[in-house]
Amino acid sequence: MDELNRKSVNEFRESEKCPFVVVLDNIRSMHNVGSVFRTGDAFLIRAIYLCGYTPRPPHRDIHKTALGATETVSWEYFPTAGSAIAALKENGYTVFAVEQVEGSLPLQRLTAQHSGPLAVVFGNEVEGVNEEALALCDGSVEIPQWGMKHSLNVSVAAGIVLWELVRKNL
Secondary structure, three states: OHHHOOOOHHHHHHOOOEEEEEEEEOOOOHHHHHHHHHHHHHOOEEEEEEEOOOOOOOOHHHHHHHOOHHHOOOEEEEOOHHHHHHHHHHOOOEEEEEOOOOOOEEHHHHHHHOOOOEEEEEOEOOOEOOHHHHHHOOEEEEOOOOOOOOOOOHHHHHHHHHHHHHHHOO
16 A cells, blocks of 8 residues: 555645535435545545535445545535535635536636636536526536436546546646
């Protein structure tokens, strides 16, 4: 394990973080939540905001996929995505929903045009980002897709979006 240059929990907490926050709004699956924590750890994101009925640590089903990332990635709970978005904007974040809506930017355009602290909102696995939250965001971004389904699992989408954001900042 030493050869992998893995950080200890304390080293992780003291590391400079990428200026990104993930907002998870009304996510049903504990496995999706755990997976996003694990991805957030991999990319040294600043925090995850859990909103609505999104499951919160500690829980064995979250831990099953997070593999300890709930101990390294900072997180906060907000009763609504709207309250999380308001807090982010007060702290100077630009907030984008990850949603296929009219006027949404392709992901690569967002990363080419934006710099500074950024939050991305992921919505419910079936309903997506709710209308109230969409209205509060500075815009929407979508992952280009060419197959039949035109949808991705929320944890997969989070991985793609975070990689693109981090890659741009390397």
